[in-house]
Amino acid sequence: MDLREIKKEVAVLPELNNALKNFQNSWIKPIRSNTNSHLPSLAKLDKTQRQDFNQLLSETHKIITELKSSQLIHQKLNSYARHLIEMKLTMFTDDNHKHKMLVNKLVNDEFFNLKNTINDIKHFNKNVQSLTNQYHSVNELLHTHLSLEDSLTFMEESHLSHLNTLNLSAKKQKHLVKHLGEHFIKLAKND
Secondary structure (H helix, E strand, O other), rough: OOHHHHHHHHOOOOOOOHHHHHHHOOOOOOOOOOOOOOHHHHHHHHHHHHHHHHHHHHHHHHHHHHHHHOHHHHHHHHHHHHHHHHHHHHHHHHHHHHHHHHHHHHHOOOOHHHHHHHHHHHHHHHHHHHHHHHHHHHHHHHHHHHOOHHHHHHHOOOOOHHHHHHHHHHHHHHHHHHHHHHHHHHHHHHO
């Protein structure tokens, strides 16, 4: 995959904050008498069941809060693609000073450090996996406590597609950073 293709793929990565917001809006909220109007039978759950659901939902909310800071990853990937294209251009113009500056930025800069971004992507992937696991746990509990009609209504919501968008983003980030890293190694060796 060449750098232009990578840059195009980074540009079309889905907006994570929108996917998270849409997921939250279409999934369930903490179970109280006045929430989740699309699932009125949740209001009929007993106190213990509500506490169990709310505990799982609280853990899920913590994961979502962590995921919201991950939008920076897309911006960093976009910057890496631009910087690597610049590095390639410096090879044609024999601008060794700029080439060294870009290599230094991608290796040593606190924000643009490629190694830190790889760790951020791993952390994002772990959080998306945790969110997916929580999602399935909550849904499993819901299906045992909801009527068949309410279960079907709940599953018709778009929350699964938003969760799939997050999972797809995690996979694409790993794929793109791998290719960016390979290009960086090739270009940095030409120093």
